[in-house]
Amino acid sequence: MKIVFCIDDNPRYLMLAKVAVRSLRRLYGADVPVLCVYGGTCGETVESMERERIPVAVYAPQLNHKTVPRGFHRAIGAFLKLELALVPELADEDFVLYSDSDMYFHARFDELLAMRPPYMAMAREASAPFYHDVQEMHYTYRDRRYTVPLPFPIWTFSSGVVNFNLSRLRRHDHIHNFLAFCLQNVHHIGNLDQSLLNYFFGKQVTKLPPRFNCPPYRTEAREEGCLIHFHGPKPWDIRPDLWKDLRIHHYSWFRERWFELLSADEAELVHSWE
Ligand SMILES: [Mn+2]
Numbered sequence: 201m202k203i204v205f206c207i208d209d210n211p212r213y214l215m216l217a218k219v220a221v222r223s224l225r226r227l228y229g230a231d232v233p234v235l236c237v238y239g240g241t242c243g244e245t246v247e248s249m250e251r252e253r254i255p256v257a258v259y260a261p262q263l264n265h266k267t268v269p270r271g272f273h274r275a276i277g278a279f280l281k282l283e284l285a286l287v288p289e290l291a292d293e294d295f296v297l298y299s300d301s302d303m304y305f306h307a308r309f310d311e312l313l314a315m316r317p318p319y320m321a322m323a324r325e326a327s328a329p330f331y332h333d334v335q336e337m338h339y340t341y342r343d344r345r346y347t348v349p350l351p352f353p354i355w356t357f358s359s360g361v362v363n364f365n366l367s368r369l370r371r372h373d374h375i376h377n378f379l380a381f382c383l384q385n386v387h388h389i390g391n392l393d394q395s396l397l398n399y400f401f402g403k404q405v406t407k408l409p410p411r412f413n414c415p416p417y418r419t420e421a422r423e424e425g426c427l428i429h430f431h432g433p434k435p436w437d438i439r440p441d442l443w444k445d446l447r448i449h450h451y452s453w454f455r456e457r458w459f460e461l462l463s464a465d466e467a468e469l470v471h472s473w474e
Contacts, residue, residue, distance in 0.1 A: 201313050202233045203297045204284060205254075207376055208277030215435070215470065217301035218252050222461045224305040235296075237287055239264070239280045257289035257355040263393075268386055278392045281362065282382060285369040294367040300360040302430040304458050308427040309412055315363050317406035322397070323413035325358035327432075334388060337399060341380040348381065348399060357405050359394040360429045361413040416454040417446045428454050435459065436473040 203224060205217045221234055236249050237257045249256045263279040272279075279299045284290055295316060315321055323340065337348040369375045382396045389395035397405070410418070414425035421428060433443035435458045459467055 201250075201295055201297055202235050202290070203299055203448060204235050204237060204250065204281075204290070205301050206237045206239065206277055206280035207245070207301060209242050209245060210274075210277065211378075212434070212473065213277060213301045214245055214248060215466065216303075216430075218249070218254070218300070218316075219458060220299065220303045220305065221252065222303055223303075223458075227305050227308050235285065237280055237289075239277055242426070249269075255289075259283070259287050259288050263382060263386065265308045267383055270283075272386075272392060275392055278359075278389065278394075279382075281359065281364075282393050282441070283375075284364055285366045285375040290366060294365070295311060296366060298362040298363050298364055300431075302434055303360070304416075304428040304453055304454055306422075306428045306454075306457075307426045312361075312363060312408065312412045312426070315406075316376055317363055317365055319368055319401055319404040319406070320366055321363040321399070321406035321408050322357035322359065323361060323408040323410055324429075325360075325394075327415075332392075337381070337385045339381045339384040341377050346381070350399060356391075356398055356400075357407070358413050358429070358433055359392075359397050361408065361427055363406075363408070371471055377428060395442065404469050414452045415446070417448045421450040422448065422453060430454075430458075435457045436470050438474055 205220065207213050207217050217236060224234055234254055235257055236254050237246060237259050239259055239261050246256050256466055261280055261283050263271060263282060265276060268276060268279060284296060284298060290296060297313060334350060336350055378400055381400050411424050411426045413427055413429050414421050415431045416428050432446040435455045437443055462470060
């Protein structure tokens with residue numbers, strides 16, 4: 201199964217994606233199939249990934265700077281994962297494992313790669329309660345009006361790691377139905393792409409065990425975690441006042457492991473972000 205990352209033009213996410221792939225290759229070898237879906241237009245970003253031997257799919261998303269409200273533009277790359285079923289380079293893939301770039305692959309996760317969920321599989325996000333301002337959402341698709349009632353789950357799934365059943369999303373053009381919902385409701389969601397997935401697919405999401413999307417601040421992260429998600433503080437976010445309550449337990453240990461995968465020049469650059 202291909203492991204897919206998504207990036208935009210943010211250089212910090214480019215660095216995160218490179219290091220994530222280095223940690224992944226340490227566990228699964230240099231030939232582990234990866235793809236980086238890139239939603240920008242900067243040749244330098246593509247070259248930088250190619251130097252790292254990471255194949256890049258340049259993709260022009262429907263959820264873009266024109267259709268997504270300005271307040272979300274700083275994290276526009278987060279929406280790319282919603283369109284993986286439409287990326288030509290993934291047309292032959294029935295399933296893909298999407299991973300956020302702020303990931304450190306700590307231990308093998310064969311079971312996750314073998315999973316074939318009916319729609320998608322995601323782990324529960326412990327720190328974000330399910331929250332919404334409205335009781336239902338509406339959208340129109342092919343001249344029919346649909347209502348998405350809220351709330352349904354009592355928790356939120358994290359979109360940091362998603363095993364996507366792409367062939368299911370392509371069947372009956374389900375993906376275009378979903379994107380119609382996204383484009384018409386993106387203006388009143390709270391938490392980027394994650395809200396859209398939770399609102400639309402809530403009950404159809406298969407729940408993953410926490411070890412497949414484990415923040416470094418959880419007590420069990422080092423012993424049991426497989427995919428360590430720098431959700432919250434990134435490896436360079438060590439200013440005393442920043443994310444203090446989340447830089448606990450194994451955060452510093454994993455931050456050190458992450459830095460070990462950088463060259464001296466890269467480490468210098470990353471330290472300048474602290
Ligand atoms: Mn993340």
